[in-house]
Amino acid sequence: MIAIxxxxxxxxxxxxxxxxxxxxxxxxxxxxxxxxxxVNRPDVMQRQGRYPPPPGAxxxxxxxxxxxxxxxGPDVSGRRLGEDVxxxxxxxGYAEYCVAPAxxxxxxPRGMDFAAAAALxxxxxxxxxxxxxxxxxxxxxxxxVHGGSSGIGTTAIQIARARGSRVFATAGSAVKCAACExxxxxxxxxxxxxxxxxxxxxxxxxxxxDVVLDMVGGDYFARNIDALAVEGRLVEIATQRxxxxxxxxPTIMQRRLTITxxxxxxxxVPEKGAIARAVHANVWPLLESGxxxxxxFRTFPLARAADAHRLLESSEHIGKLVLITS
Numbered sequence: 001m002i003a004i005x006x007x008x009x010x011x012x013x014x015x016x017x018x019x020x021x022x023x024x025x026x027x028x029x030x031x032x033x034x035x036x037x038x039v040n041r042p043d044v045m046q047r048q049g050r051y052p053p054p055p056g057a058x059x060x061x062x063x064x065x066x067x068x069x070x071x072x073g074p075d076v077s078g079r080r081l082g083e084d085v086x087x088x089x090x091x092x093g094y095a096e097y098c099v100a101p102a103x104x105x106x107x108x109p110r111g112m113d114f115a116a117a118a119a120l121x122x123x124x125x126x127x128x129x130x131x132x133x134x135x136x137x138x139x140x141x142x143x144x145v146h147g148g149s150s151g152i153g154t155t156a157i158q159i160a161r162a163r164g165s166r167v168f169a170t171a172g173s174a175v176k177c178a179a180c181e182x183x184x185x186x187x188x189x190x191x192x193x194x195x196x197x198x199x200x201x202x203x204x205x206x207x208x209x210d211v212v213l214d215m216v217g218g219d220y221f222a223r224n225i226d227a228l229a230v231e232g233r234l235v236e237i238a239t240q241r242x243x244x245x246x247x248x249x250p251t252i253m254q255r256r257l258t259i260t261x262x263x264x265x266x267x268x269v270p271e272k273g274a275i276a277r278a279v280h281a282n283v284w285p286l287l288e289s290g291x292x293x294x295x296x297f298r299t300f301p302l303a304r305a306a307d308a309h310r311l312l313e314s315s316e317h318i319g320k321l322v323l324i325t326s
Contacts, residue, residue: 001095005017028076029073032099037093039309040064042265047061065089085100086105106279116293123154131235137160139163146169154179168187186203209229212224216241221245222246230255235261301323
């Protein structure tokens with residue numbers, strides 16, 4: 001099979017197509033003939049040598065795929081040959097074939113093509129477990145989504161709005177802010193021009209928001225705390241602007257705040273399988289009804305993975321980038 005190899009840590013040009021043996025599914029696994037694979041920021045970090053795959057994961061990048069089940073390993077139930085699925089994987093997605101744990105596979109939503117389906121697993125798993133399980137966002141509550149035009153952001157905005165929450169977002173241009181509002185954000189704040197803390201305070205009558213979903217970190221931490229309402233929850237999922245921040249403990253105590261966060265890739269198959277079941281029960285109906293739609297900005301042939309990484313790093317996109325195998 002053709003796969004994309006990281007020749008050495010570096011810029012996008014280190015991503016090169018190579019021939020690799022077709023993998024075989026082990027116990028509890030299926031082999032997927034990949035039609036499309038999502039491109040994500042952790043792939044960029046792995047390419048740069050800053051995010052090595054967990055033990056046992058392939059060195060090939062790619063955390064989500066969509067395609068057809070081509071083989072089934074021992075001890076797998078509920079999956080069948082020829083079934084169209086999308087799956088969250090720990091690596092190996094940038095290839096013509098990819099092994100996936102069966103519990104992490106979900107059926108391609110009705111009426112959806114493979115490119116759109118490949119944009120679902122990483123974002124839907126991340127948003128569900130962080131916003132709704134850890135952040136406990138409920139109908140009638142409010143959320144501030146940082147990076148609203150990203151794959152995670154566009155997904156979080158839509159699901160939160162569809163489930164009855166008020167949604168605010170930040171983005172870095174007027175075009176991206178408009179896209180966030182078209183997807184369901186009540187107001188998108190251009191963080192280059194306005195203070196998001198003041199904006200959300202004004203929009204909520206001084207109360208603040210119930211949940212902040214943050215992928216920025218660093219100096220955003222204290223500002224996120226200021227943007228929260230009493231009993232608010234700050235959920236951290238990435239640290240694009242730094243891993244350290246100052247924690248003002250009395251503020252957290254006095255306003256009864258919760259600070260949480262998670263990573264997804266290192267979690268066990270049973271944990272990811274539980275998230276998959278929750279996503280299937282709660283998010284798939286929204287996808288199949290059209291209330292939530294994956295936002296695919298552009299597709300690239302698999303061999304042009306380097307071009308996809310260049311675009312991702314430019315931050316000029318809105319939504320997801322996807323590789324197509326044929």
